Amino acid sequence: xxxxxxxxxxxxxxxxxxxxxxxxxxxxxxxxxxxxxxxxxxxxxxxxxxxxxxxxxxxxxxxxxxxxxxxxxxxxxxxxxxxxxxxxxxxxxxxxxxxxxxxxxxxxxxxxxxxxxxxxxxxxxxxxxxxxxxxxxxxxxxxxxxxxxxxxxxxxxxxxxxxxxxxxxxxxxxxxxxxxxxxxxxxxxxxxxxxxxxxxxxxxxxxxxxxxxxxxxxxxxxxxxxxxxxxxxxxxxxxxxxxxxxxxxxxxxxxxxxxxxxxxxxxxxxxxxxxxxxxxxxxxxxxxxxxxxxxxxxxxxxxxxxxxxxxxxxxxxxxxxxxxxxxxxxxxxxxxxxxxxxxxxxxxxxxxxxxxxxxxxxxxxxxxxxxxxxxxxxxxxxxxxxxxxxxxxxxxxxxxxxxxxxxxxxxxxxxxxxxxxxxxxxxxxxxxxxxxxxxxxxxxxxxxxxxxxxxxxxxxxxxxxxxxxxxxxxxxxxxxxxxxxxxxxxxxxxxxxxxxxxxxxxxxxxxxxxxxxxxxxxxxxxxxxxxxxxxxxxxxxxxxxxxxxxxxxxxxxxxxxxxxxxxxxxxxxxxxxxxxxxxxxxxxxxxxxxxxxxxxxxx
Amino acid sequence: xxxxxxxxxxxxxxxxxxxxxxxxxxxxxxxxxxxxxxxxxxxx
Numbered sequence: 001x002x003x004x005x006x007x008x009x010x011x012x013x014x015x016x017x018x019x020x021x022x023x024x025x026x027x028x029x030x031x032x033x034x035x036x037x038x039x040x041x042x043x044x045x046x047x048x049x050x051x052x053x054x055x056x057x058x059x060x061x062x063x064x065x066x067x068x069x070x071x072x073x074x075x076x077x078x079x080x081x082x083x084x085x086x087x088x089x090x091x092x093x094x095x096x097x098x099x100x101x102x103x104x105x106x107x108x109x110x111x112x113x114x115x116x117x118x119x120x121x122x123x124x125x126x127x128x129x130x131x132x133x134x135x136x137x138x139x140x141x142x143x144x145x146x147x148x149x150x151x152x153x154x155x156x157x158x159x160x161x162x163x164x165x166x167x168x169x170x171x172x173x174x175x176x177x178x179x180x181x182x183x184x185x186x187x188x189x190x191x192x193x194x195x196x197x198x199x200x201x202x203x204x205x206x207x208x209x210x211x212x213x214x215x216x217x218x219x220x221x222x223x224x225x226x227x228x229x230x231x232x233x234x235x236x237x238x239x240x241x242x243x244x245x246x247x248x249x250x251x252x253x254x255x256x257x258x259x260x261x262x263x264x265x266x267x268x269x270x271x272x273x274x275x276x277x278x279x280x281x282x283x284x285x286x287x288x289x290x291x292x293x294x295x296x297x298x299x300x301x302x303x304x305x306x307x308x309x310x311x312x313x314x315x316x317x318x319x320x321x322x323x324x325x326x327x328x329x330x331x332x333x334x335x336x337x338x339x340x341x342x343x344x345x346x347x348x349x350x351x352x353x354x355x356x357x358x359x360x361x362x363x364x365x366x367x368x369x370x371x372x373x374x375x376x377x378x379x380x381x382x383x384x385x386x387x388x389x390x391x392x393x394x395x396x397x398x399x400x401x402x403x404x405x406x407x408x409x410x411x412x413x414x415x416x417x418x419x420x421x422x423x424x425x426x427x428x429x430x431x432x433x434x435x436x437x438x439x440x441x442x443x444x445x446x447x448x449x450x451x452x453x454x455x456x457x458x459x460x461x462x463x464x465x466x467x468x469x470x471x472x473x474x475x476x477x478x479x480x481x482x483x484x485x486x487x488x489x490x491x492x493x494x495x496x497x498x499x500x501x502x503x504x505x506x507x508x509x510x511x512x513x514x515x516x517x518x519x520x521x522x523x524x525x526x527x528x529x530x531x532x533x534x535x536x537x538x539x540x541x542x543x544x545x546x547x548x549x550x551x552x553x554x555x556x557x558x559x560x561x562x563x564x565x566x567x568x569x570x571x572x573x574x575x576x577x578x579x580x581x582x583x584x585x586x587x588x589x590x591x592x593x594x595x596x597x598x599x600x601x602x603x
Numbered sequence: 604x605x606x607x608x609x610x611x612x613x614x615x616x617x618x619x620x621x622x623x624x625x626x627x628x629x630x631x632x633x634x635x636x637x638x639x640x641x642x643x644x645x646x647x
Contacts, residue, residue, distance in 0.1 A: 307625055307629055309625065310618075310622050310625045313621060314618060314622075317614055317617075321614070401615055402611065402615060405611055405615040405616075408619050408622065408623070409619060412619075412622035412623055415626040415629065415630070416625060416629040419629040419630050419634065422633075422646040425647060426647075436637070534644070534645040535641075535644055535645070
């Protein structure tokens with residue numbers, strides 16, 4: 001059935017491409033008889049092409065797994081399912097993750113995403129949030145460019161395409177990259193003394209649809225830095241923008257009050273106390289510089305991958321041509337705007353790459369520097385890249401670059417945007433009939449885990465489990481109580497106890513022990529034979545991988561309440577690990593599952 | 604009447620070729636790069 005629908009999709013797609021080629025001028029579709037561009041039709045077409053694969057794949061649509069289905073989104077779904085999303089009690093505990101952690105360690109329930117999950121469920125909530133964030137990114141960027149960067153009517157096409165390119169960036173819906181243009185626009189209104197009530201409302205609402213860790217701290221530091229720079233440059237004091245930053249900070253703190261409470265709670269010792277700023281990142285100066293350079297040319301995956309090298313070359317050409325022939329004063333203004341954005345990109349990338357050199361020497365005096373990592377300003381890179389892109393194109397347009405050349409550059413950037421968007425690409429792969437990653441329903445495999453639960457036959461809260469070769473979030477989603485998991489903050493005591501279970505295994509590979517000891521947000525069962533890769537927690541049902549020598553402290557596991565291990569791969573000698581194979585659960589013909597589970601019991 | 608289109612200058616041509624090259628590279632790297640660069644496999 002799935003193969004047949006993939007075949008029909010392939011045929012339809014090829015037919016559509018042939019028709020377009022036959023028309024020879026695809027752009028003609030978006031032009032009226034008078035030759036004017038139909039912007040609304042063009043925007044709709046790009047949005048349709050962007051969102052259709054995600055919507056068309058239905059319950060098995062691909063949703064990014066890294067930090068999303070294994071973490072950020074799974075936590076929100078779990079909070080809504082458990083009815084604890086709006087539980088602000090300091091004593092409340094979520095028992096399913098990492099042997100039971102305080103509710104306050106999970107993200108705030110005062111979030112638009114929580115509302116969507118509550119209204120539409122996990123998958124449809126994600127689809128709605130994805131579509132909304134892309135729409136907000138587009139509208140916000142277009143508005144920002146029109147008001148503050150490219151206000152001329154003849155630049156509408158550049159504004160439109162740059163905003164579309166920005167909306168294609170594969171950012172995480174939870175972090176709030178989509179709202180950056182709105183935020184910057186409101187703050188610039190405050191700087192110019194043109195703010196109205198809508199700008200204050202924007203500053204108040206942004207924290208409800210973004211992350212304090214990624215967006216909050218970065219926005220406050222960057223806007224504060226811009227304000228300070230402007231004040232020193234002009235020797236004038238404007239309090240309104242500073243008040244705006246204060247309002248934004250206050251709103252973030254109120255929305256994430258539980259996180260603040262957690263840090264102030266003397267009874268809670270975070271595993272982040274054992275973070276090692278120097279060891280957890282590359283300590284070689286050259287490696288840090290390489291990291292900075294890499295961020296400069298492809299951004300960073302948390303912020304959203306952007307193929308930025310051609311954008312930087314474009315900016316260099318634009319700045320050079322402006323320098324050679326200064327021309328109109330508006331172009332001089334744009335020259336400095338582009339240069340400022342480029343300087344910010346360079347500074348943010350350098351800070352990201354060389355952060356250990358700043359954090360480590362100060363670690364003794366300001367431990368928060370290494371615990372909270374203030375180099376997350378990298379999240380502003382996609383916005384800066386596309387501001388540079390739009391400004392450079394407008395400079396070149398004024399310098400006489402033909403509309404045809406600019407259209408081709410914009411079209412190529414759109415192609416790069418589509419293919420660098422992993423969610424779009426995997427959903428296209430699924431439609432094509434060649435998926436390489438699990439879809440949403442396959443990932444959670446609810447039917448398979450119901451069978452496992454029935455086989456075990458005990459209340460799920462009466463025992464604990466751990467997972468090997470499969471993300472612990474899957475078992476948590478299916479109601480099991482896990483000792484392993486992914487959390488940004490959890491009790492140090494749990495980390496120390498869990499370490500005794502995996503100590504022998506991680507001792508085999510120094511990279512594994514460093515990964516766990518010096519970072520440890522992923523408190524997973526590791527295997528030295530598999531190594532350190534994301535793919536090791538996505539071992540599919542057709543895999544023939546087997547572990548020859550897996551070390552596991554079953555006694556320590558049982559002392560923590562552990563009873564079963566769900567493994568996605570076979571252990572050749574489970575008895576050496578103190579485990580016993582109970583049953584192998586293979587997905588039946590009518591079940592949608594990515595996994596084949598080997599159920600082991602600790603003996 | 605057919606409109607006259609001036610030939611592209613060197614900079615225009617260079618930028619268009621550069622962007623076209625990167626668009627093509629993006630298609631190749633993001634679609635099949637996972638088989639050659641394991642790091643890409645986490646996402647692509």
